Each structure stands twice: as structure tokens, then as C-alpha cells.
Amino acid sequence: MTHLTPQDPTPRDLGFAMPPEWAPHAATWMGWPQDDELWFGHLAGVRDEFAQLVRTIARFEPVQLLVRDEESERDARARLQGANVTFHRQALDDVWLRDSGPIFVTRGKQLSLINWRFNAWGGKFEFQHDDQVPEYVAATLNLSHWDRPEVLEGGGLEVNGAGVGLTTRSCFLTPTRNPELSEADYAALLRSTLGIEKLLWLEGGLENDHTDGHIDTITRFADERTIVTSVTDDPQDANFAVMQRNLQALREMTDAQGRPFEIVELPLPEARLEGAEGRLPPTYANFYIGNGFVVVPQYHDANDKAALERLRPLFPGREVIGLPSRQIIEGGGSFHCVTQQQPLGAPWRGEGS
Template identity: 70%
Template sequence: MKHFSATDATPRALNFAMPPEWDPHAATWMSWPADDELWFGHLGAVRAEFAELVRTIARFEPVQLLVRDAESRQDAGERLAGADVTFHDVPLNDVWIRDNGPLFVTRESGEISFVNWRFNAWGGKFDYAEDDRVPEAVARILGAAHWDVPVVLEGGALELGGAGVALTTRSCLLTDTRNLGLDAGKYADWLREYLGVTKLLWLGAGLENDHTDGHIDTITRFSDERTIVTSVEADRADPNHAVMSANLEALREMTGADGQPFRIVELPLPAGYLEGAEGRLPPTYANFYIGNGFVVVPQYGDANDARALEILTPLFPGREVIGLSSRAIIEGGGSFHCVTQQQPVGAVWTGQA
């Protein structure tokens, strides 16, 4: 297995780039929840929702599930019996594999590899030593050559739209607890060389009380190369209203790789105010996950649940749009996109140019 560094030939130099989420998957990677303290005493309810999510994804594509100890393996095994799930014993701190896992890249020859970015738990907010090692565990499991780079980047901070276009937020990437000294231009350089992003579009900020400092995947997503779904808040008294409105106006001025404007679809935030152990929670319907023939959308027992499904369903022709409960999972601060990481279809690259 080869490890490449930032001084070696970059993925871009070898014609690798990160594909959009809707490209075919070989598998979905996930990590099983295990720490009751991190879930504020709600681990049982979280695991029940997690099991439903894993089972749903496994109806469409294989799930590669990381489990941190014997108790986790036994619990997951019992809840997921008969599902298309492969278990891997890997030390873990938490479940947010979108952020701490590998970001896969592909090239036209049909090979896949990945980039191992640094993970520091959203600026050192939680323990993260084990989670920062997850990409190396995946590399051992797959036998994959890959790149190790000295830049902190979470997968949830970047939304790929195809054709080299990506979205992100200033409030997340430009915080000094990620990469002190990296400005927007330097980020663009790293993302171009290591993920093939040739046009990086910046929004201002994310949801109130989002411990990720405003990940893009909780507010604004691509459904195809030309269509962007973005969260809106109708209540002018809600702190999210001004931020989401500013993002909406910015998106209306943006263009794709071809210089043409995007189609912008407004997606309401949940109408209810959800309170967790540490204050307001950041529930959102934009944290959906796109897989082979399906899209799973978080639901919260909220008045806007059905409306969100109505808006999203026609945006994914040929895919079954499925609403699943995330009322317990959101207690941890994220939802379905945050706990999944797609592996594209392709032969695992072993390091040959």
C-alpha cells in the first residue's frame, strides 16, 4: 500500500477527481454509535434510528460498517441481522464518517483512490485521535494507495456538484481553528489539486448552533449539476432567517462551470424549535444522502416533514426518496449525510501511474 504526500504527484496530476454523490457507489461506509455520554443518554434511541438507516441503505448497496468494540459489534449484529453489511473492527471516537473518513477520487480508467485529510473534530471541540486514523483503517481494508495531506478538511464542509464545481462556507473553512493562515485562495489551490475542484463557490454561514461552524451539507446541496437545493427560514424573527436569505441571494448570482446560472430550489427548515442537552439543535432536511437508486431524507416529527419530501422527490427522478426518523440522531448535531461516506464504483488503485 502506498502513501503519497503533498510533495508527490497530486491526484489532479494523475487525472483523479472527486465525483458527485449521485455517481454509482460500490458501497457506503458508516460507523456504529457506541458512546452513551456523547448521545446524552439516548444511545438506545440513536441505535434504533441508525439501524433503520443502515438497513434502508443496504437494500440498495453494500454497507461497510466500522465498530469500535465487542459490544458494538454484538449490538449492530443483532439489529442488522440479514442485511448486506460487512463489519470491521476499528477504534472510533464517534460516528461522523462524512467528516473524518476518506474522500474518494476516481479517474476515467475506472480506478478509485482517496485523499486522507486531517480531522480535528471541528476545531478541537471533542476527542478525535481515533477518528483521525479512520482513513488509514479504510486503506488497510481496501488495500488502497492514497494521499495524506496536512490540511484539516471535513467532508461535510464541501458539496460537490460535478463538472469541477463545489460549494462551501466561509464560516467553516476560514475559522482559525481549522487551518490557521489558509485563505480562500489557498483552499482553492488544495481542492483543485487533490479533489479536482476547478470552481469553488463560497456562501457565508450555516445554521445557528451548528458545532461544525456551518457545514454546507446541512444547508445547501446539489441534486444535479444544474440544480441547487438550499434551506430557507420563513420566520423573520428566527436567527436562521437572515443567514439563509443571504445565502439564497448569493446563490442566485452564482454560475456553473459553463457560466450559466443554477436552478435554485428552496427547501424549508423544520418549523419546530428542537431543544437538546446543549441548547438549540440544527435539524435540516438538506442533510439527505444520495445512493444507488435512493435518497434518504431526515424526518423530525415536524410539520414540514411531508413538505420537504414533496419538494425533494421530483428532483431525483429514478430514485426512491425515503423519509426516515432522525429525531434521536440529531441530538448529536448531525444527520444522515453526516454519518455516511460513499465509495464510488471502480477498481482500487494500488499506486501505478
């Protein structure tokens, strides 16, 4: 297994790029929830919802599940008996593998990954164990890969698989991540590492999102030309103005060939949810796309059904499934935040392999 550094040929130099989420998966990587304090006393309910999510994903593709300790593994095995799940004992601080896990890249039928630094959204929580997850995955899969010095979280970036990336200034430009990087610097970095030829910027995300406004909680690619973006009808909601600015900006954006996108408005949940640390950021945009399915978080909200109806036509050939996330959202994220897709591909073990 080779470790490549910024001084070595970049992924783009060698023909690697980040595929879109709807490309075929070999597996989904996840971590099992632990530590009742992290979940503000909701761990039992969180594990109930996690079990439903893991079992649903495992109907369509293998799940690679990280478990922190003996208690976590025992609990997960009991709840997931018979499901297509492989268990890995690995130290974890939390379960947000979209951000702490690797970002995979492919070249034809070959698979590699990039190990970015993870600092828990600017040092907000413990992260030393989670920062080691990409190396564990690389070793497990025996992948030669790139080690990068920059902080980057998968939930902060959307790609369409055709050269376009989408992010938010409120997240990427925080001084607690990479204070030395400008918008132009990020564009160059993501071009060389992930094959993003055109990086598009929205201003911000949801109120009280501890990630500083990850793109995957508000605005998602459904395919190369279709963008789903969150909106609210309530002008008194603190999210109203931000979501409207995002909507208007998206309507003026174009793809790598200069063509406008199709923009689909997705309602935010109607009810305001309060958690232990203030307002929670529930959203239907935090869906996860897999092999033949899309799982969409539900919150026992009046807009749950409308969100599913809005999303179903966008994913022909995939079963769009609503699952409960009312307990999971207590931790600040939902289904996309706790998953990381492993694209289909044979392990790359260095140039010429």
C-alpha cells in the first residue's frame, strides 16, 4: 500500500476522479452509535433508527460497519442479525462517516481514496479517533492512496460526476478549517484531487448546523443536470432568506458546458424541532443514494410525504424509501451524514497495478 503526498502526481494527473453518488457501489461504510451523552440521552432510540437504516441499505448492497468496542458490537450484531453486514472493530469518536471517512476516487475500474484531515468541524468535538478512519479503510481494502494536509469533509461537497462541484462559503471558508485557502485555492485543490473542473458556491446552510452549513443538508445533485434545493414558505423562519438566496443563485448557475441546471425545490420540515442545544437542522435533502434505492429521512412532520413525492420522480429505477430519523437528528445530522459510499472498483495498489 503506497501513501502519496502532495509532492507526488495528483489523482487528476493519474486519471482519478470522484464519481457521483449514483454510480454503482461496492458497499456502504457506516459506524455504530455509542455514548449516550453524545446523543443527549437518546441513544436507545438512535440505535433503533440506525438498525432500520442499516438493514434497509443492506437489502441492496453490503454494509461495512465500524464498531467502537465490545458493547457496541454486541448491540449491533443483535439488532442486525441476518443482514448483509461486515463488522469492523475500530476506535471511533462518533458516527459521521460522511465527514470523517475517506473520499473515494476511481479510474475506470480501479479504486483509490483520499485521506483528508478531519477536525470535527473546526474543533467542536473530539476527533482524534475519527481522523484515523480513512487509514483504517485504506488498510482494510489494501488501497494505495493520497494523504492530504487539508481539512475536508464529504458533507461539505456535492459532485455531479461531470466536472461540477457544489459547496458553501459558510463551511469551506471558516478560519477553523483551512484559513490559508481562498475560493480560487479550493477550486485548484479540488480540480487536482477530485477532478472538479467547475466549483460552484452557495452562501450558507441551515440555522444551528454545527457543520457551519454543509451542502448535503440543503442542496443535492439528483443527476448531472438536476439540483434539489431546500426551501421554506415561512418568511419568519431564519432559514427563509438564506434558502431563497441559494435558490436564486442556483437558477443563474451553469454546468461545465455552460448549460443551466434544472432546479427542483424541496420543502424543509414544517415543524421547528428543538434539541438539547437549541434548534435542530432537520432536512429531507440529507437523503442517501445507493444501488437501486434512495433513503430519505422522515421526522413525523406534515411535509414528510410531500418530500417523498417530490423526490420519487427524480430517481427512476430506484426505490425511494422514507425511514424515521427523528432520534438521529438529535445529533445534528441524518442519513447522508452517517454513510460513505465505496464505489465499485478493484483496489489500486500504485501506478501500473
